Amino acid sequence: MPLSFCGNDDGVNAYSVGKGVLNNGCFVDALNLVPHVFLLFITFPILFIGWGSQSSKVQIHHNTWLHFPGHNLRWILTFLLLFVHVCEFAEGIVSNEMMVTDHLHLYMPAFMGFVAATTSVVYYHNIETSNFPKLLLVLFIYWVLAFITKSIKLWKYAEFKVGPQHLRFCITALLVLLYGLLMAVEINVIRVRKYVFFASPQKVKPPEDLQDLGVRFLQPFVNLLSKATYWWMNPLIIGAHRRPIELKKIGKLPIAMRALTNYLRLKDAYEDQRTAEDPNRAPSIWRSMYRAFGRPILLSSTFRYLADLLGFAGPLCISGIVKYLKEDDGNVTSDKNTVGVCMSGSRL
Incomplete structure (x- = not known):
């Protein structure tokens, strides 16, 4: 079966935008790929060039010492974002199985979003290590673009009567919320560190312990x-x-x-x-x-x-498995008895 981003279903012109560009679901999914491709295109050269590099301004013997504002919140939100992207990818795979031909747009944006989210946290870690906050502007642009594109998708779902009773609507709503929170975290870093749009950026020195x-x-x-x-x-x-x-x-x-x-x-x-x-x-x-x-x-x-x-989860799971196996064995035994009776009857 040939692969196609929008599918090759007979009698369906998946690339038609006669009813409006944003009314084409495949085009909206393609639009959601743009922020992820942008982030990967911008960050990969920076990561390969500056991987493992240290700041030239501060000489310390550790490679992690600086935490930007909202550090822990950013990591927690990124973990949640990765989990939601996995759910989105699984939902897209299941939806694709119901199609006549393969529709890459159902799960490819989720896969690229997972890769982009992983890249974003690795990129952020390297920025903290090198203490060069101006590079966070790339992440800020990414969160804004991802928030806008996911909001458009959520809006179109609501317009076409796809509501909270559908899994894809709930996943998209969660993604909009997470991208919005990550965008707020980035704005807070700009407000506190003042590394851009301010005349006097905040200077941060490494902790005294790490200089020992x-x-x-x-x-x-x-x-x-x-x-x-x-x-x-x-x-x-x-x-x-x-x-x-x-x-x-x-x-x-x-x-x-x-x-x-x-x-x-x-x-x-x-x-x-x-x-x-x-x-x-x-x-x-x-x-x-x-x-x-x-x-x-x-x-x-x-x-x-x-x-x-x-600690009680393990014993409870084992108890449930044993109970299920006992019930299953009982059903198998009763089925065997039924088969035996039927066979005896056939001999008679």
């Missing part, structure tokens, strides 16, 4: 993906497989994580509870700990509870 060659604990400074997977520890783990770890290879902790820093923080929270009206009042150690370390404690506790609850 003895600091090897990089958890606070790496990107969200590396934080979640502890990817930054790979050199230490690989080295531990080859030879015993030495103390100098472990290095020092960052200043914010040392015992003295935490003691001073707790002491300040403790002393802040003393008032001039009641100087003899005994401060609460629990309130002091909450003020000093409340956010990390609540976050770690939440993840701990979620991990414990998810």
Whole structure:
């Protein structure tokens, strides 16, 4: 079966725009390819030329140290965007199976969108590494174009009575929302860093810890993906497989994580509870700990509870599988009995 972007169905002129250009669904899907192709065309040369390069202004021994505003939110939104693109691709494949001929426009924009989203986060990581925020303008243009093209597609769906009861409408609406949020994140970076459209851009210096060659604990400074997977520890783990770890290879902790820093923080929270009206009042150690370390404690506790609850997922899944197999075996046994009775009857 020959491949065609708009299909080769008999008696159907898929390339006709007689009823309006935007009323042709194939053309709208082709329009949605434009932002993805634009991003890949612009970013690939930059990535190949500057892959692994460091900023010439700052000499540090780590390759990740700078986080732009909205760093974690951008990574979370990108992960969600990748997931929605996978759903869009699967929906396009299923829809294509119902067609007489192959319609590439049903799933190719989703595939290109997945590739472009992956490229965008790799490109963003390299920009953070090199501390050259002006290159973020490419991502800003991409989010704007993607938001506009997906909005046109959503508008046409609504115009042709394709509503929330259809999966493709819901996927497109989610994509519009995600592209809009990523565009807002990019605008916020421009507002805070002032790297363009402003006379005095904000200058950022690397953290003091990363200028100390003895600091090897990089958890606070790496990107969200590396934080979640502890990817930054790979050199230490690989080295531990080859030879015993030495103390100098472990290095020092960052200043914010040392015992003295935490003691001073707790002491300040403790002393802040003393008032001039009641100087003899005994401060609460629990309130002091909450003020000093409340956010990390609540976050770690939440993840701990979620991990414990998810620990029940495995046994529940196994229980469901065993129950399904028992029911299936029962059906097979009853079917065999039925067949046996029928065969006995035929012999009679």
